[in-house]
Amino acid sequence: MWDYTDKVKEHFFNPRNAGPLEDANAVGDIGSIQCGDALRLMLKVDPATDVILDASFQTFGCGSAIASSSALTEIIKGMTLDEAYKVSNQDIAEYLDGLPPEKMHCSVMGREALQAAIANYRGEEWKDAHAEGELICKCYAIDSALIEDVVRTNNLSTVEEVTHYTKAGGACASCHEKIEEVLVRILKENSKTPSFEKTEPAPVPAAAPATASASSEKPKLTNLQRMRKIEEIIESLRPMLQRDHGDIEIVDIIGKNIYVNLKGACMGCALEAATLGSIQQKLFEDLGEYVRLLPASMMEMAP
Amino acid sequence: MKPIYLDNNATTACDPAVVEAMLPFFTEQFGNASSIHNFGNQVGLAIKQARAQIQALIGAEHDSEIIFTSGGTESDNTAILSALKAQPERNQIITTMVEHPAILALCERLEKEGYVVHKLRVDSRGRLDIDEYKALLNNRVAIVSVMWANNESGTIFPVEEMAELAHAMGIQFHTDAVQAVGKLPIDLKRSKIDMLSLSGHKLHAPKGIGVLYLRRGTRFRGLLKGGQQERGRRPGTENSPGIIGLGKAAELAMQHFSTENNDVRYLRDKLEKGILAKVPRAFPTGDLHNRLPNTSSIAFEFVEGEGILLLLNKLGIAASSGSACTSGSLEPSHVMRAMGIPYTAAHGTIRFSLSRYNTLEEVERVIAAVPPIIEQLRKISPYWGEAGPVEDPAKMFAPAYG
């Protein structure tokens, strides 16, 4: 079992401010039951002073999610909205004398619910502010804005840490390269070198010269040859998917992005992503180059 | 209050009689079984006896078919890798989506190396489709590996029938019987099973000892190279205390076979019925008519498993969960997902697994403890209203994104 601090246990066993808040005038909902945790934060704000008079929560999630929610309500009661807006996920974790690294995402969820509730009170669309970033982790719907923010405030330097804090990359692993890109960008700003040693079987990191020399020099394909080859590989995988009552079709190939439609039983949150992930892996190996397999629904979002 | 242990599919307590049988082999009888002198000779005889005890438990024809290993994981890995190594002309594996990671993680690696792995799907009750299986059998398949009983749901697979089908096509058949041994009748000499894995710590023997049963005549390539122990098939100086302990545990398992199938089953059924009668929106998972007598897996909707376990633990009750949060994997159990258990319930699945040490009084305490815990957690769940799941759309949980 997890190594929870006494404070975490105490807040889990005796959560403060749990349950609906009848006269709440600000509500922030974050997460979903699919992802395994969800939090609704309810605030009663004094319209004259912007002071949070009361706060309560409802949480579906593990022990640390409930403890983080409880801690959050205790921290923000009595603060003005501007003060509360500055509460970081680290403040929540510190209030609990720390969280296990794998559970840091619970504190991030707390801070997000808080920001959503404040936006809700102010009549802002928090969604818009958030959707500016590119969607990075499809499995858990985590975008680059959130990852950047969490990397900066918590000084993260590995993909593994990003997964612990945000869940991004925790299911199919096909976004690990994108997470690395975000890390590299931010670490460059701080002129630190990223450490990628800990990352699990990195799907051919773009910036790894070793792979180029190690893999046998494959002759460079013409565009047409390459497309045929991709078609061939996908075609060879179809029987496998059909056996699972699914199917796949190529919609378009744009640079290193291959857009496909998954059908039937292949569809659905994490399974779809896992299927894409393993097909992508096969494409890497057979093509000898890095390509990205994306659902056709993401074509509009393409840069 | 005395703690209650209902997590016997994870591991079991060593039987005191097993410990007693082992003790002399740490001190007085510490010799190397291969040695000629008396220190070693006694150990060799004791190992021989243990081999016979295990042979009897699983109905093997010859005692030389018993190979001692370090446990279930090693036996599983050895079986599959052996089949591939011994039959290089065959490059396919048939297994199921609900195997233990000792099989699935290995298959994942083998897939990357170019082997073709077929994973049989299961229905909502965790059952296989034999027609799907038959359709996959072909002369490129090196091995079929199907567990005898599932560790999470307890569902039993028809491995004897499946072994016959594989045998008819000249395909090796392996079964991970780690959860089945001692609880289900097993008579290998009358089956077509070529290899079987069992693990000591699931049947009241110590951790770190197990067996790979290898039918005489089955082509085999060992995992390790070294001395001639276990006829060179599993070299390395024998873990004699562990082997003697496992032998004793096998003997006890035979004596207690009817206890497991009657008394333990009665307690399991009582526990399951008792909880389901008192907790709304909860259901048992797995094949209720064909499962291990000691296992009950109950899905509690709209609550998360880790919270349930922490609250049970506070009352001294030990169980386990297929929830993502307890494993750190972020995804709920692959077994629950393979059965298509909806996410609203998969995160809140709790497995109670009993043993012959559990008592009626313990079961009654657990039946009393569970309902208030579920109620307490549902009270703070955003998906639960006054008396049931939130259905009023205005009150529905509506995240800004995610």
Ligand SMILES: Cc1ncc(COP(=O)(O)O)c(C=O)c1O
């Ligand atoms: C079905 C199954 N197979 C294999 C194992 C692994 O056995 P061991 O822990 O002895 O390696 C387990 C136990 O966790 C199991 O339940």
